[in-house]
Amino acid sequence: MAxxxxxxxxxxxxxxxxxxxxxLGDPDQPPRVALVAGLHGDEINGVFVLSRLxxxxxxxxxxxxxxxxxxxxxxxxxxxxxxxxxxxSRTWPFDKTDINRMFPGYDAGETSQRIAHAVLQVTRxxxxxIDLHSSNxxxxxxxxxxxxxxxxxxxxxxxLFGLPAVVERPSSSLFTATIGHAWQGLGGxxxxxxxxxxxxxxxxxCERLFRALVDFLRRTGTLEGVELSEEDEDSYYFGPQxxxxxxxxxxxxxxxxxxxxxxVQAGDVIGYVYHGFDGExxxxxxxxxxxxxxALRRQPLLCQGDLVGRVHTRR
Amino acid sequence: MPTTAPMRIAHQEEILTLDLPxxxxxxxxxxxxxSGGPRVAIVAGIHGDEVEGLYACHRLARWLTELCRTxxxxxxxxxxxxxxxxxxxxxxxxxxxxxxxxxxxxxxxGDDAGLLPxxxxxxxxxxxxxxxxxxxxxxxNIYLREIPQVRINQDFAERLVPLARKMNLDVxxxxxxxxxxxxxLAHSLNARGTPCLVVEMGVGMRLxxxxxxxxxxxxxxLWQELGVLDPSVVIPPPDHHPLLADDTNVHYLNAExxxxxxxxxxxxxxxFEGQVLGNIVSAHDGETLSQIRSPxxxxxxxxREYPLVYEGSLMARxxxxxxVPNGAA
Numbered sequence: 001m002a003x004x005x006x007x008x009x010x011x012x013x014x015x016x017x018x019x020x021x022x023x024l025g026d027p028d029q030p031p032r033v034a035l036v037a038g039l040h041g042d043e044i045n046g047v048f049v050l051s052r053l054x055x056x057x058x059x060x061x062x063x064x065x066x067x068x069x070x071x072x073x074x075x076x077x078x079x080x081x082x083x084x085x086x087x088x089s090r091t092w093p094f095d096k097t098d099i100n101r102m103f104p105g106y107d108a109g110e111t112s113q114r115i116a117h118a119v120l121q122v123t124r125x126x127x128x129x130i131d132l133h134s135s136n137x138x139x140x141x142x143x144x145x146x147x148x149x150x151x152x153x154x155x156x157x158x159x160l161f162g163l164p165a166v167v168e169r170p171s172s173s174l175f176t177a178t179i180g181h182a183w184q185g186l187g188g189x190x191x192x193x194x195x196x197x198x199x200x201x202x203x204x205x206c207e208r209l210f211r212a213l214v215d216f217l218r219r220t221g222t223l224e225g226v227e228l229s230e231e232d233e234d235s236y237y238f239g240p241q242x243x244x245x246x247x248x249x250x251x252x253x254x255x256x257x258x259x260x261x262x263x264v265q266a267g268d269v270i271g272y273v274y275h276g277f278d279g280e281x282x283x284x285x286x287x288x289x290x291x292x293x294x295a296l297r298r299q300p301l302l303c304q305g306d307l308v309g310r311v312h313t314r315r
Numbered sequence: 316m317p318t319t320a321p322m323r324i325a326h327q328e329e330i331l332t333l334d335l336p337x338x339x340x341x342x343x344x345x346x347x348x349x350s351g352g353p354r355v356a357i358v359a360g361i362h363g364d365e366v367e368g369l370y371a372c373h374r375l376a377r378w379l380t381e382l383c384r385t386x387x388x389x390x391x392x393x394x395x396x397x398x399x400x401x402x403x404x405x406x407x408x409x410x411x412x413x414x415x416x417x418x419x420x421x422x423x424x425g426d427d428a429g430l431l432p433x434x435x436x437x438x439x440x441x442x443x444x445x446x447x448x449x450x451x452x453x454x455x456n457i458y459l460r461e462i463p464q465v466r467i468n469q470d471f472a473e474r475l476v477p478l479a480r481k482m483n484l485d486v487x488x489x490x491x492x493x494x495x496x497x498x499x500l501a502h503s504l505n506a507r508g509t510p511c512l513v514v515e516m517g518v519g520m521r522l523x524x525x526x527x528x529x530x531x532x533x534x535x536x537l538w539q540e541l542g543v544l545d546p547s548v549v550i551p552p553p554d555h556h557p558l559l560a561d562d563t564n565v566h567y568l569n570a571e572x573x574x575x576x577x578x579x580x581x582x583x584x585x586x587f588e589g590q591v592l593g594n595i596v597s598a599h600d601g602e603t604l605s606q607i608r609s610p611x612x613x614x615x616x617x618x619r620e621y622p623l624v625y626e627g628s629l630m631a632r633x634x635x636x637x638x639v640p641n642g643a644a
Binding site for chain 2: 009010011012013090091094095096108109110111112113114173174247250251252253276277301302303304305306307
């Protein structure tokens with residue numbers, strides 16, 4: 001087990017800093033799995049899950065867990081945006097650039113391009129690459145695997161996580177500078193996992209993700225000797241045409257007592273919008289279709305046209 | 316005694332309104348001079364920390380008001396001014412669209428049923444589509460100062476460079492196609508066949524009135540050529556002639572280490588290969604951490620304004636040339 005730095009950098013006034021990562025398993029093999037979180041400094045679930053996973057696999061690697069063996073090398077970067085995490089900034093704090101819009105990066109370019117380049121270098125040789133996210137400050141996502149213009153292999157491998165939803169989305173010009181897009185150009189199989197909401201730690205989601213990652217490592221032959229205590233729940237695949245965004249035509253204060261991850265029926269009330277000044281109910285948001293509520297608004301302040309939730313339908 | 320209402324020279328209208336959570340609306344407005352004929356537009360304030368374009372809109376509005384008061388027939392087309400596409404950002408000193416932390420210039424062509432930034436983008440596209448010329452005025456950011464220049468994606472260079480040459484600016488920078496820039500206003504308009512030039516000048520949060528006056532000479536000349544202004548209108552002749560910059564002659568100077576960048580030269584100067592352009596120094600002690608030298612003979616067209624640098628921060632850009640244009644010392 002080794003802790004390395006994918007980048008060391010000076011800072012104008014603070015101490016020099018580095019972006020550390022865990023390098024587990026046989027260092028003479030190419031990495032089998034690379035896991036990245038904290039590209040956005042306000043997404044904490046992934047950081048926590050990957051730090052716990054590194055702790056667990058580190059124990060396996062050191063032989064502390066009888067009968068469990070790490071068969072492949074695993075790279076774990078719990079947080080790329082180290083400074084952002086420390087000062088609670090989603091973006092790279094100095095120039096407010098989104099590190100996940102700086103890929104493939106450039107080693108002689110701007111700071112966040114250098115960071116992106118270094119992340120890509122450390123993860124490029126892995127067979128499987130996984131990028132963990134937890135939405136933004138407004139929306140909570142139920143645990144799901146996201147695929148963007150996937151290969152047939154990725155569609156099938158995505159079920160090895162055992163998460164309740166595998167969601168395929170079309171790629172767009174907005175995503176061409178993300179790590180996922182850069183990884184696609186390198187081959188292998190690549191996944192984005194979403195769970196929770198930025199700025200928060202959702203313990204139940206974290207436990208679910210930890211289990212999903214261990215399961216994935218076991219099923220891909222990276223880790224052996226692990227017994228999982230529970231059976232998988234059902235996993236559903238949702239194509240690009242099976243996603244419906246619930247947009248509010250009302251502005252005001254949004255209130256909901258639902259939780260993402262539950263199934264809803266057509267016509268169910270997702271939440272209410274109250275007038276902020278006089279307290280009247282402005283309107284109610286209903287889902288026109290039945291399906292899995294994979295995302296729900298947690299930020300109560302609502303502008304006209306804001307996203308309230310997302311429902312994935314079976315048809 | 317009956318009174319006559321003053322003649323309305325320009326009118327303002329809102330192209331989009333959206334309810335905010337509490338008792339306010341977001342409204343995007345434009346000011347329109349004239350009617351019929353060729354239609355041209357100026358867009359500014361896409362980034363809430365860039366105000367040079369707002370002042371350009373003011374100066375053009377003032378000039379047009381005077382023209383319409385004295386020679387209304389000389390305005391033969393329609394001029395639309397969009398001084399603030401990101402009014403929430405401008406009013407709160409935020410580069411991005413507040414609430415969404417979204418770069419409005421990465422939201423085009425937008426979606427009229429999407430989130431607020433996408434609706435602004437869609438409304439702007441719907442109203443600008445089909446114009447004879449759109450000029451999108453930017454003011455760099457808070458970190459870098461730029462001399463007045465036009466930036467053109469190479470995909471549209473053939474059509475736009477001849478128009479940009481008439482803008483009375485100092486550099487025309489034809490840059491390579493970068494996918495993320497496909498979501499800009501300019502790329503989206505040009506891709507639909509509506510010509511759009513991007514002007515960059517000055518620095519974020521500041522006004523450089525001399526740059527605005529220089530730009531306005533170019534804009535008026537271009538409008539006259541497009542038939543928006545009568546040929547008889549007297550416009551000062553352009554006195555700036557652009558250098559052509561592209562991937563082959565632009566040099567980037569990125570910081571080798573972090574610290575405090577102190578320039579040793581002034582912006583918009585002719586520099587020679589090996590000349591010291593600045594130093595990165597330590598605030599903790601008297602040490603000079605790095606010395607920045609020019610990699611070529613040329614013109615310093617970008618210079619860092621905000622002194623703190625991280626490794627990789629851009630400090631300067633030079634366009635290599637052996638001629639010194641008007642305006643550069």
